[in-house]
Each structure stands twice: as structure tokens, then as C-alpha cells.
């Protein structure tokens with residue numbers, strides 16, 4: 001069961017005529033064995049109540065424990081605004097929601113929409129001064145049926161759009177007619193809808209293919225939801241993510257502050273200097289400066305009432321008189337209370353990674369603690385009967401060269417490795433490895449293949465874990481797997497070859513960390529290759545080093561049984577299928593040497 005978010009209801013619009021797919025109810029079409037409707041409802045399962053507006057299906061494969069309601073628009077097929085009217089009424093039955101609550105509106109024909117995309121909409125609405133936020137799809141088109149509204153704005157929009165519209169007119173107004181004034185859009189890559197049989201076939205093909213790295217990342221974001229938030233001091237949780245926005249508790253500056261060493265002056269120049277008074281940073285008692293007077297003031301000191309500040313460079317002093325230099329710009333060298341932000345301003349939106357900048361800016365805003373998600377705790381399990389820690393491995397044994405360094409890479413990925421254990425190649429060892437400890441994630445190295453001594457797949461099946469990624473179209477890393485145990489624990493299987501394990505981790509696990517902490521997808525910087533790189537039909541992950549002119553030299557191939565190739569390459573180049581030889585490549589910088 002995903003974590004519940006209070007104050008959000010969802011309206012799933014499932015009743016369109018599907019005029020471009022005659023003879024079918026498109027929302028009941030299946031992609032990878034599940035109906036589009038079930039996929040959309042599952043994505044919205046974190047909401048307090050989910051209302052489906054449309055015909056009631058016989059069976060719906062969605063999480064249990066959901067407050068799921070059905071309703072129909074009136075008249076039937078009366079258009080999206082009437083569907084929203086029916087849906088909104090159903091969200092309000094037996095409850096007394098506030099106008100500021102969030103209502104998600106989602107059309108039911110989105111094969112790939114997922115919880116985190118919808119949460120992104122909610123967070124965007126909560127952190128912006130707008131009445132509704134809509135998704136734009138990959139072509140940049142605004143999807144007005146994929147949005148988060150403030151409840152009051154949705155109600156007013158519906159009423160406005162339907163005012164004077166004859167209820168007998170079959171197709172009512174479009175959602176555009178209901179839009180409030182202040183709206184925003186955000187780009188989401190998972191909200192392409194299915195309108196035609198061709199689009200349905202394409203979605204099925206995507207869902208059934210072994211995913212390349214891009215798609216595997218997408219699946220991670222789609223299937224791993226954020227863990228419950230905890231209250232904590234921001235400074236204690238680097239690597240975590242904000243669950244709520246940081247909202248300024250006080251203005252900045254909190255009082256009128258001198259920005260420069262100089263003079264606090266009242267009235268027009270020249271001023272008469274009062275040498276008995278000096279305003280220093282930290283003074284408590286208010287200082288008053290008479291009209292036509294000037295007193296010394298230090299950077300950071302409170303500005304006396306009615307005074308302005310002029311820095312030393314802009315004045316000349318003769319005896320007791322202070323003159324503004326004729327070439328000095330006319331400006332106040334004070335930072336006035338609330339000039340940078342006022343109390344209530346959003347300093348960092350929900351989902352922000354807790355960077356040192358977030359910690360510091362929050363302190364500036366009077367915020368020490370917040371609701372946050374800590375970096376996921378990881379148990380590393382290095383598997384393989386052949387592995388040893390002995391400096392002189394006995395014949396046939398292999399020195400474990402991953403366990404000692406993987407935690408450093410995992411930390412770089414935004415995870416919090418808590419221990420490294422070893423595990424033999426027996427089923428019992430693997431069952432224990434999946435179960436032991438209290439971590440959020442178990443990363444198992446080795447045993448991902450289908451060979452005689454590769455028990456991970458069996459252990460995952462025995463644990464009734466839900467597969468998220470079963471193999472990747474990626475070299476190395478083809479046998480990578482990710483699944484979710486019924487307890488919510490994530491099990492990552494990394495290929496045993498050390499370079500394959502590290503490369504796969506660095507390419508994929510930042511997305512796992514962000515998904516579990518409710519953060520945004522990681523940035524994917526690109527670089528220009530120093531020489532053309534042949535295209536391939538799977539993702540390739542190769543060592544890369546920057547040249548003197550800022551381009552990237554990418555190794556043609558790599559030996560995977562050790563990390564020697566990363567000694568003189570500071571990055572990995574991710575070469576996605578479909579790229580042209582001279583196209584930029586994704587660059588994954590590795591932890592500093």
C-alpha cells in the first residue's frame with residue numbers, strides 16, 4: 001500500500017467515447033497484462049479517495065484498501081466538464097473538504113502514468129501561487145485532463161463553464177472553458193495518452209520489451225513510491241529530501257540591516273557627524289539619528305529608524321561634515337526587512353534534495369527542522385562461494401573487490417549503505433539476505449545470471465516480490481534486476497562482474513534513491529564526444545575522460561572483471577540506443593578520486 005497523502009482526492013475520467021477507437025472501451029485495453037484504467041487508479045492510490053467517472057468495470061486489479069468510488073456523468077457522454085462535476089461531487093460525499101485541498105484530475109487512457117508523476121503535480125501546485133497545474137507531455141502539449149487543482153478553483157471553473165450550457169446538449173464544453181486565471185504547467189514524460197489502435201500497440205511494445213537504461217529508470221520512478229516522511233533537523237539529514245516545502249518562518253532580512261561599512265544618515269547631505277555613536281552588528285538597543293546627522297554603522301548592524309546607509313566609498317569627510325561624493329550613485333546601502341523574502345515564502349519546494357544550500361537557506365528563513373525523507377538505508381550483500389577477503393586467495397578463489405568500495409558509490413547515488421555482508425550461493429542464504437536487517441533496500445552483488453549458482457531469481461520469487469526491472473538492454477549490466485518485496489523493501493540485483501556492478505549502480509541507483517525519497521529525477525548532463533561513437537541497439541556504459549578542450553574521450557570497450565578502467569577515467573558515458581555517432585552522450589561523473 002503506498003503511503004497515504006491526506007488532502008488529495010483523485011478524479012479518474014474513464015467515460016469518453018473513444019471515438020478514434022470504435023468498438024472498444026479503450027480504458028479497459030491491457031498493456032503488459034493490466035488495463036489502462038487499473039494502471040491509472042493504481043497511480044492515484046496514494047490519494048484519500050479515488051473517484052472513477054465512467055462505466056463500472058466487472059473487475060479492477062488495483063491495490064486493496066483503496067477508498068474507490070464510481071459515478072457517471074450526467075448526461076452520459078456529456079463531456080469532460082460534466083464528468084468533473086460528477087467526480088467532484090463524489091469526492092465530497094460524506095466529507096467536508098476544504099477549498100484549499102487538492103483534487104487531481106486524470107484521464108484513464110494513460111498507459112504509463114505513475115504515482116510519482118501525480119505526486120509531482122500535487123507538489124507543484126502546493127508550492128506555487130496558482131489555482132491549477134497541468135502536465136505537458138513529451139511533445140510539449142498541455143494535457144488539461146492531467147492536472148492538480150485547488151478544490152475551490154475546480155468547483156468555480158466547472159460552474160462557470162456550465163453556466164448557460166443546455167444540459168441536453170450532448171457534448172459539453174472542454175476543460176479549457178473551466179480554467180482558472182492562474183495556472184502553471186510542468187513537463188512530465190509519462191502522460192502520453194492512447195487515442196488510436198496504433199498508439200495502443202506502441203505502448204504494448206514498449207511495456208513488453210526488455211528495457212534499456214532510460215526505460216529502466218522510468219520503471220523505477222513508476223513503481224517505487226516515496227517512503228513515509230519523518231520530522232528531523234535538516235542539518236542532520238544530508239542526502240535526504242524535503243517532504244514538505246520549506247516555508248519561511250520569518251522575513252529576510254529580519255530587520256533593516258546595513259549591507260556595507262559606512263554611515264547611517266538622516267536627511268539631505270551634507271550631514272553633521274555624531275562621533276559619540278557607532279552602530280555595530282549585534283547592538284540591541286535602538287539607535288536614533290537626528291535629522292541632518294550621520295553616525296558610523298557596520299555591515300550587518302541594524303539600521304536606525306528613518307536612516308538610510310551610505311558606504312564609506314561614497315562619502316568624503318571634512319571636519320564634522322560628511323558629504324556625498326558627486327560621483328556616488330544615489331542608493332541605500334541597507335538591506336530592508338523582507339527584501340529577499342517575506343514570512344510564508346517558499347524557500348525550497350517539497351522534493352528538493354537536502355543540499356547544504358537548502359540547510360543554510362532554511363536557517364536564514366528561521367527553519368531548523370522539517371518533514372523529510374532520509375536517504376534510503378541499504379544492506380549490501382556480496383554473494384558468491386568463490387569470494388574471499390584473503391590477500392592471497394586460495395586456488396580457484398577470487399578476492400572480493402566490490403564489497404570494500406561499493407558503499408562509496410552507493411553514497412554517491414544518494415543511498416545510505418549501513419553494512420556489507422557476505423552470502424553463499426545457497427537458497428537459504430539468499431532467503432536470509434532478502435529478509436535480514438531493517439534497511440529499505442538490499443543490494444545483492446552477483447547471482448543475477450540464470451546459471452547453476454545464481455539463486456537470486458528464486459529467492460525473489462519465493463519472497464513474492466513484484467518485479468520492476470527484469471534484465472536491461474544494457475552492456476554491461478544485462479542481468480540487473482529490481483523488485484519490491486511485499487514489505488516495500490527494494491531488492492536490487494547487480495551483476496557480479498565488478499565493473500558491471502559499479503556501472504549499473506551508478507547509472508540506475510540514483511533513480512532508486514530519488515524515487516524512495518520523493519525527489520525529482522536526477523539531472524543527466526551530457527557531453528560532446530571527442531570522436532564519433534558507433535550506435536548500438538542496447539545502452540552501453542563505457543569509461544569516459546574529459547579532454548583538454550572539454551569534450552569526452554569514451555573507451556571503445558571495457559574489461560568488466562575489475563575496475564582498472566576507472567583509474568584514469570573519471571566518468572561513465574551512457575550511450576543510449578538510437579543516438580547518432582556524433583550525438584552528445586550522457587555523462588555520469590564518478591565519486592572524486
Ligand SMILES: Nc1nc2c(c(=O)[nH]1)N[C@H]1C(S)=C(S)[C@@H](COP(=O)(O)OP(=O)(O)OC[C@H]3O[C@@H](n4cnc5c(N)ncnc54)[C@H](O)[C@@H]3O)O[C@H]1N2
Nearest residue numbers: 398399400401402403446447448449454494495496497500
Ligand atoms: N551463459 C552466460 N553466462 C554469463 C552471461 C551470459 O549472458 N550468458 N553474462 C555474463 C555477465 S556479462 C555477467 S556480468 C555475469 C552476471 O552473473 P552474476 O550476476 O550471476 O555474477 P556471478 O556469476 O556471481 O559473477 C560474475 C563474475 O564476477 C566475479 N565476481 C562476482 N562478485 C565479485 C566480487 N565481489 N569481487 C570480485 N569479483 C566478483 C565472479 O567471480 C565471476 O567471475 O554472468 C556472466 N555469465
Ligand code: MOO
Nearest residue numbers: 476477495497500
Ligand atoms: O553485466 Mo556483464 O558485463 O554485462 O559484466
